Amino acid sequence: MRIVSIVGARPQFVKAAPVSRALRARHEEILVHSGQHYDQEMSGVFFDELQIPRPDYNLAVGSGSHGRQTGEMLGLIEDLLLELKPDAVLVYGDTNTTLAGGLAAAKLGIPVIHVEAGLRSFNRAMPEEINRVLVDHLADLLLCPTPAAVDHLAAEGITRGVELVGDVMLDATRWISERIDARPTLERLGLRTGEYFLATVHRAATSDSPRQLEAVIRAFSRVDKPVVWALHPRTDKNIDTHGLRALLEAADNIIAVPPLSYTETAGLLKNAAGLLTDSGGMQKEAYFYGVSCVTLREETEWVETVELGWNRLVGTDEDSIVEAARDLVRPAVHPDVYGDGHAADAIVHMIERRYAD
Ligand code: UD1
Numbered sequence: 490m491r492i493v494s495i496v497g498a499r500p501q502f503v504k505a506a507p508v509s510r511a512l513r514a515r516h517e518e519i520l521v522h523s524g525q526h527y528d529q530e531m532s533g534v535f536f537d538e539l540q541i542p543r544p545d546y547n548l549a550v551g552s553g554s555h556g557r558q559t560g561e562m563l564g565l566i567e568d569l570l571l572e573l574k575p576d577a578v579l580v581y582g583d584t585n586t587t588l589a590g591g592l593a594a595a596k597l598g599i600p601v602i603h604v605e606a607g608l609r610s611f612n613r614a615m616p617e618e619i620n621r622v623l624v625d626h627l628a629d630l631l632l633c634p635t636p637a638a639v640d641h642l643a644a645e646g647i648t649r650g651v652e653l654v655g656d657v658m659l660d661a662t663r664w665i666s667e668r669i670d671a672r673p674t675l676e677r678l679g680l681r682t683g684e685y686f687l688a689t690v691h692r693a694a695t696s697d698s699p700r701q702l703e704a705v706i707r708a709f710s711r712v713d714k715p716v717v718w719a720l721h722p723r724t725d726k727n728i729d730t731h732g733l734r735a736l737l738e739a740a741d742n743i744i745a746v747p748p749l750s751y752t753e754t755a756g757l758l759k760n761a762a763g764l765l766t767d768s769g770g771m772q773k774e775a776y777f778y779g780v781s782c783v784t785l786r787e788e789t790e791w792v793e794t795v796e797l798g799w800n801r802l803v804g805t806d807e808d809s810i811v812e813a814a815r816d817l818v819r820p821a822v823h824p825d826v827y828g829d830g831h832a833a834d835a836i837v838h839m840i841e842r843r844y845a846d
Contacts, residue, residue, distance in 0.1 A: 490516045490695035490844060493565065493575040493594075496544075497523030497586030499531055500770045503751060504581045504604060506539035507742060507833035513542070514578075515837065520571055523562045523586040528722065534750045538660070553614055555585060562589035569599055575846060577602050577630075583621035591624040602840060604657060606631035607638025608769075608790040610714075614694065617769070630843050632836050634827060637792060650742075650843065654835035655828015658770055660683035662755070662777045663830045678717060678744055680760075685714050686814060687757045688765040691721035694766045695785055701805040706733055708810035710740030714762055719749045765810065765819045772800050779823060783813040793826040803805035811829030 492512060496505045505520070522544035528533045536543065548565045550558055550733075566589055570578065578594035579602040580587045591601045596836045603624050625631060625642060633639045634656035642651050676684065683747050688709060702724070709716045720728070728734050737745060749757065755774075758764060764775040767785040768792050772794050775782040782800040794800035798820040803809040828835075 490495065490576045490840070491519065491556035491573070492516055492577050492579055492840070493519045493570065493573055494522060494579040495521045495586060495590035496581060497525035497550075497562070498582075498584040499526055499535065500539060501581045501584065501586065502532065502535035502539065503661050503770070503818070504657045506541050507583075507657055507664065508579070508604065508836055509541055511833040511837045512840075515841075518542075519575065521566070521590075522547045523566070523589065524551055525558065525562075525584060525586045527551055528748075529659045529748070530748045531722065538751050538772070539665075554838045559585045559589050562586060563593050563654050567594040567597065567730065568591055570594060570599060575599060577840070579604065579840075580624060581605055581609070583617035583624070584701055585616070585620065585829065587624050589622040591627045595627040600629035600844065601627050602630045602631045602632065603628035604649070604836060605634055605638075606811045607633040607640075607642040609636075609638075609641045610790050611786045612788055613812060616693065630839065632839060635793060651836075652839045654839060655830075656773065657832040657836070659777055659827050660829045661832050662774060666759075669756045669759065671754060672748075672758050674753050674756050675760065678746070679759075680715060680717065680744075683762050685761060686712060686716045686763050686765050687754075687761040687790075688716050688718040689764070689768050689771060690718070692767040692786070693723070695805055696721070696724040696727045699733070701731055702727055702731055703736065704805050704807040705810070706740065706743075707738050707764065708807045709743050710736075710812075711807075711811045712742065712765075712814045715742050715744055716765065717744045717746060717757060717761075719746050719754065721748060752777060763814060765814060773827065776823075777827070779819075779821075781817045781819055783810060783817070785810065797822065797824070797826070799823075 549560045577600040582588040582605045594601045632654045633652045680806045759778045764782045776794045802812045
């Protein structure tokens with residue numbers, strides 16, 4: 490089969506790594522990078538570390554408003570699909586790249602395969618929620634990481650082409666776990682295992698709001714351990730735009746660093762006392778490493794982590810963040826709710842089953 494896989498943003502590179510490896514063992518894969526993320530530290534380093542093949546095409550769309558960015562990708566992807574004539578198009582997750590890829594393919598009558606289908610936050614103010622709902626309704630093969638995702642699709646009337654395959658991020662975590670040496674990063678940042686928090690903040694809802702971003706900085710500064718904060722470019726810019734740089738720099742315990750590579754992030758996460766984040770995927774990565782998580786959001790797509798006690802949703806209230814970090818719990822139970830770490834093989838198997846002819 491000829492499959493065109495479309496990626497564009499940081500978490501999609503992580504998900505594509507295991508799937509690409511499994512797919513290329515038996516099929517032709519053409520990898521398209523939309524260019525949504527373009528900095529070396531947001532993109533190139535992931536391809537290097539995860540040993541992802543170089544993209545065959547880079548559409549270099551760059552940053553922009555949602556409509557402009559998505560629209561530009563849509564046209565470029567359509568042109569490419571007309572030329573490449575794939576048997577199916579594979580998209581990941583919930584970014585603007587996912588929507589553009591899914592929509593371009595569906596309009597051309599090319600089957601859309603959606604990896605990480607069925608996730609819902611039930612918060613339509615999130616651009617990602619709009620993207621994932623739309624792509625699920627366009628998709629022909631919906632590959633779900635959890636039974637809850639299968640249930641969400643059923644509740645929206647989608648039952649055909651739905652398969653439970655487990656979570657590909659677990660495949661990626663297993664792969665990188667064997668290759669991590671966190672010592673150089675811990676030494677460089679002056680950290681000791683289990684005695685610091687790792688933090689990431691990038692959601693528009695958190696970082697575009699001066700009030701919320703200030704509350705987050707104030708909360709991190711009151712946490713009783715060092716907080717390594719890997720600053721996403723959006724957040725870094727907003728710290729200046731909102732006039733919060735001095736507040737950040739005054740906090741002795743916050744170690745603000747540029748975006749970290751996948752290996753560095755994995756090493757720091759694995760050895761952290763806890764994770765403070767508004768990311769989706771990292772809540773789950775914390776769970777994979779047996780690290781407790783405090784989520785700076787009101788809702789999550791990864792409800793299992795909360796139900797099992799490994800994750801607390803605290804929003805962006807300053808005191809709630811500080812209290813959750815102080816009262817961190819480490820539950821005794823840690824079941825394999827995200828599959829067995831072989832989701833990529835299951836994905837290829839499901840693709841072959843659906844499109845055998
Ligand atoms: C996007 C995804 C989000 C995902 C995240 C992972 C959407 C709607 N959102 O959010 O679901 O969790 O990626 O990181 O698709 N920028 C740079 N360099 C880069 C990329 C971005 O400086 O290489 C800056 C630009 O100022 C840009 C801003 O970051 O405007 C936001 O980038 P964008 O791709 O629009 O969204 P993310 O916040 O990264």
